[in-house]
Amino acid sequence: MSPRAGSAGNRPKKPDTLAFVESPVQLLNVLEWAHTRNPRTEEGTAPAPGAGLTLVVLSPTDPMTRGQLRRMAELARDEGYEVRWEEARGGTAAPFHTIGGLVPLLRRARRIVMGDPFSRYVQLLLTITGARDLVVVDDGTATMEFVAQLGRGERLVRWHRRGGRPGARDVLFAPVSASARRRLTPTGHRSVEVFSSMPIDSAPDGVRVTPNDFAWTRARFGPPRITKSADLVGTSLVETGVVDPERYLAAVRSLAAAHGATRYFAHRRESPEKLRRLAGETGLEIVRPDLPLELIARRGPIGRTILSFPSTVVHTLPLALAGTDVRVAVCDIDPSWLTENASPRAEGFLSGVTGTAKDVHRLTAVAHTAPA
Structure with missing residues (x-):
């Protein structure tokens, strides 16, 4: 049709x-x-x-x-x-x-x-x-x-x-x-x-x-079934030239290991090459959602913890998942991850995205992760 x-x-x-x-x-x-x-x-x-x-x-x-x-x-x-x-x-x-x-x-x-x-x-x-x-x-x-x-x-x-x-x-x-x-x-x-x-x-x-x-x-979907593991939300900051790919890969690897993440929800703009490498080096199951993540999470199943870098979902997921036991946690972007082509406004903007998010947990464990 x-x-x-x-x-x-x-x-x-x-x-x-x-x-x-x-x-x-x-x-x-x-x-x-x-x-x-x-x-x-x-x-x-x-x-x-x-x-x-x-x-x-x-x-x-x-x-x-x-x-x-x-x-x-x-x-x-x-x-x-x-x-x-x-x-x-x-x-x-x-x-x-x-x-x-x-x-x-x-x-x-x-x-x-x-x-x-x-x-x-x-x-x-x-x-x-x-x-x-x-x-x-x-x-x-x-x-x-x-x-x-x-x-x-x-x-x-x-x-x-x-x-x-x-x-x-x-x-x-x-x-x-x-x-x-x-x-x-x-x-x-x-x-x-x-x-x-x-x-x-x-x-x-x-x-x-x-x-x-x-x-x-919330009226149309859910509430979701909640699993015991963690899910990680991907970002297109590498594709937009803001974050160095090696730094990003190292951060994902550290987050997944520290929090027991099993799935990686890819951003629709993430490159297939990057995702293949993530799967091979982290063991994460790469999921390419067919709907916005807010609907995917609300329909479930979804991890008890959702890990994210600074992005829209740290503001939207707590609202979409209100009334559930899902915890949304955000990992800051360390300034050393930024590329030389990143906008001068990037660091302050990303920090503001995280700092203004409500009902999320702040993670700093990988703030100074270096490439492997």
Whole structure:
């Protein structure tokens, strides 16, 4: 069945809300946001399935991400929402076809929900819409940086990008990015909401912050069966050039041995080569989840202890697993692990991710692990 199959007959002609997602976690958080607007009744059914929300998946090319997005799209359809799958990166002409097909919807929508305000695709779409209500849902820890940059009036740049002069593409896209930043700044005629499970203590004037406590996930799945062993959560910090691969491998090996971890839940962006080496040198079972980890953990089985490096899950898993006996533990990134290409902001940002996490245990046992 194609991603759009089975949905054309009941497609709303004028969706009240358009949501643009490019990752499984973004789609999950749109479902969480929609749940807070349209909670289930005590009988477990939503009073108005769909509620005028159309989810637009701007599909990436990465196979793991696409697979998880397809599964999340199925869950969204099960909840009664319309899902429109766009092969947004399927060739040179794909962006033109995608944007051209979305223009009528963009011009009619009253509200735009987005999972990644740093996305050039999303920033371009924002220049087309006249929607007066804008909502940013979590795209992981990047949400913290987005709020901070918006408050400081800075250009929107992902935290792991190395400092310095913008590249040629950045310069060419600068007017669009600046326009998107202005549209994401609240005015008397335009509201901006950030729906987040991240610790956002202060937001720019006029930005409304709504907490995400994963109520939909907890209502839909679980409680999980809990095993006696530990599970380790992988990170893509090596792939983004932030952490040295040898240091990372040594840290995983030490954590697994110290805590009796048996499984390694791979991040969807981790390279197959790195994962093969991890399996061979640590003995861990490599698990490539077909859904975001919050749903995997809530469905179970899951280890009694979940070990993680600084990442979004140290904030989200305690919420998704609230009421269970699962312990989430986080291991800090030692500064010596950072590569010479890491952004100057990397150390402080990662430290802040760990330091602001609630209901997690801090681990320092491998803080100065050296390569084997």
